[in-house]
Amino acid sequence: MSRRYDARTTIFSPEGRLYQVEYAMEAISHASTALGILAKDGLVIAAEKKVASKLLDETKGGEKIYIINDNMICGVAGFTSDANILINYVQTAAQQYLYTYNEDMPCEQLVQKLCDLKQGYTQYGGLRPFGVSFIYGGWDEHHGFQLYHSDPSGNYAGWKATCIGANTASAQGILRQEYKEEGLTLQEAKNLAIKVLSKTMDTTSLGSDKIEFATLELVNGKVVRRIFGQPEIDALLKENNLLNKTEEAK
Amino acid sequence: MEYRVPNSLASLSGTVHKSIMEYNGGAVVAMVGKNCVAIACDKRLGVQAMTISTEFPKTFQATPKTYIGLPGLATDVQTLSEKFRFKVNMYKLKEEREIEPRTLAHLVSSTLYERRFGPWFVEPVIAGLDKENRPFICSTDLIGCINFAKDFVVSGTTSNQLYGMCESLWEPDLEPEDLFETISQSLMNAVDRDCLSGWGAQVTIITPDQVITRTLKSRQD
Numbered sequence: 001m002s003r004r005y006d007a008r009t010t011i012f013s014p015e016g017r018l019y020q021v022e023y024a025m026e027a028i029s030h031a032s033t034a035l036g037i038l039a040k041d042g043l044v045i046a047a048e049k050k051v052a053s054k055l056l057d058e059t060k061g062g063e064k065i066y067i068i069n070d071n072m073i074c075g076v077a078g079f080t081s082d083a084n085i086l087i088n089y090v091q092t093a094a095q096q097y098l099y100t101y102n103e104d105m106p107c108e109q110l111v112q113k114l115c116d117l118k119q120g121y122t123q124y125g126g127l128r129p130f131g132v133s134f135i136y137g138g139w140d141e142h143h144g145f146q147l148y149h150s151d152p153s154g155n156y157a158g159w160k161a162t163c164i165g166a167n168t169a170s171a172q173g174i175l176r177q178e179y180k181e182e183g184l185t186l187q188e189a190k191n192l193a194i195k196v197l198s199k200t201m202d203t204t205s206l207g208s209d210k211i212e213f214a215t216l217e218l219v220n221g222k223v224v225r226r227i228f229g230q231p232e233i234d235a236l237l238k239e240n241n242l243l244n245k246t247e248e249a250k
Numbered sequence: 251m252e253y254r255v256p257n258s259l260a261s262l263s264g265t266v267h268k269s270i271m272e273y274n275g276g277a278v279v280a281m282v283g284k285n286c287v288a289i290a291c292d293k294r295l296g297v298q299a300m301t302i303s304t305e306f307p308k309t310f311q312a313t314p315k316t317y318i319g320l321p322g323l324a325t326d327v328q329t330l331s332e333k334f335r336f337k338v339n340m341y342k343l344k345e346e347r348e349i350e351p352r353t354l355a356h357l358v359s360s361t362l363y364e365r366r367f368g369p370w371f372v373e374p375v376i377a378g379l380d381k382e383n384r385p386f387i388c389s390t391d392l393i394g395c396i397n398f399a400k401d402f403v404v405s406g407t408t409s410n411q412l413y414g415m416c417e418s419l420w421e422p423d424l425e426p427e428d429l430f431e432t433i434s435q436s437l438m439n440a441v442d443r444d445c446l447s448g449w450g451a452q453v454t455i456i457t458p459d460q461v462i463t464r465t466l467k468s469r470q471d
Contacts, residue, residue, distance in 0.1 A: 061346055069339070091343050095336045102332065 024152035025133045034075035035163035036135040038147045039189035042217030043137040045075040046193040064212045069094040072138030077165035079131040107138035111148045119154030133164040167200040210231035268309045275446025277408035278319030280377035280387045283429035286457040289377040294452035304449040313348040317377025319428035321406030323371035332346035351386040362394035383458040408447045423433040
């Protein structure tokens with residue numbers, strides 16, 4: 001690996017790679033896991049929180065799952081500071097679209113907008129890329145429920161189930177095995193999400209204080225977004241016999 | 251004999267406008283009651299003397315418990331209602347709570363003052379309940395000067411008539427049903443004395459438990 005090409009983000013290495021982008025992805029692989037699963041009638045985004053200290057006083061709700069607009073949420077893995085900038089950008093972009101067209105921004109367009117911004121940081125300016133990956137979950141009237149994943153390069157793809165952050169290899173493996181071809185119901189998706197999280201989390205005991213969980217579904221033709229509170233996460237853990245389960249340390 | 255027509259402001263339509271605020275017409279009023287507020291508007295959209303729509307209400311919901319009334323130039327009414335929707339949505343995403351009526355009033359004021367030397371031709375009215383369900387109303391001029399009132403606020407081409415009606419009919423601590431009657435009578439009778447407003451009315455009553463919007467049939471002229 002040639003180190004001579006690391007310093008500048010905006011040039012290729014001789015092997016045709018962008019090292020800064022790859023280093024950003026390496027940073028993300030150390031962040032706590034977030035995953036998303038698409039169901040026939042909705043979708044789930046779940047994430048592990050990195051609890052640094054008991055002394056932390058959490059004023060803002062959540063560091064992993066964010067609301068973009070009434071129809072979209074996203075999960076984050078990577079530098080939270082970078083994520084905040086991008087989340088603010090995409091929230092503003094969604095409102096700008098609503099202001100211009102008086103319609104909610106379609107999911108894929110919103111993902112593209114953010115990816116176009118991220119791509120700019122790999123080609124001009126000489127600034128480092130953003131060290132964040134996203135999982136977007138949303139609904140629009142033309143394509144129904146959708147799940148997307150984007151990374152620091154600005155590439156994105158639509159998924160039925162995917163994950164970002166640490167332990168994605170094992171998480172993705174479990175998802176591939178357990179995801180049914182004909183699709184899941186929202187309840188099955190929720191159960192699968194919590195199951196995968198429990199298998200990939202490093203902690204010895206699973207608790208609702210270390211998990212963020214959100215779902216999107218249609219109720220009477222309107223998109224309903226549920227950000228789970230701790231009691232609801234506990235209930236889900238209990239349903240799946242995962243409450244206070246002691247796991248072997250990895 | 252040859253008549254010479256002097257140069258005048260008359261366009262090909264044969265009409266002139268004295269004021270851009272009177273181009274489309276409209277009326278908005280808000281009142282404070284006992285643990286409730288009411289906001290009402292007419293439904294006319296005109297181009298000077300000609301009425302082109304009778305479904306153009308001028309009140310918009312900002313939050314579940316706060317409404318903005320926007321009388322004035324119709325294009326600015328539409329644009330500003332969309333602008334405020336943008337700003338209120340962003341506020342909710344960032345602050346993770348609904349915007350308070352008093353804060354919204356200042357948001358409206360700043361937004362208008364940004365265009366101090368090329369203003370939006372609207373004179374907004376804000377009515378809502380704060381987080382402790384205390385009533386709040388205010389109005390602003392077209393460049394953002396806020397008028398905090400304890401009783402009622404009026405705006406639009408019918409403002410003078412509305413002042414007269416409200417001053418006579420309003421009294422403090424009206425219950426929601428009585429406030430509805432009072433604001434409705436104030437609006438209906440005021441717009442009947444204004445050729446640029448009327449053609450139906452929309453009245454919204456905001457209480458801690460619910461928000462009810464009623465449409466009234468008024469004189470259709």
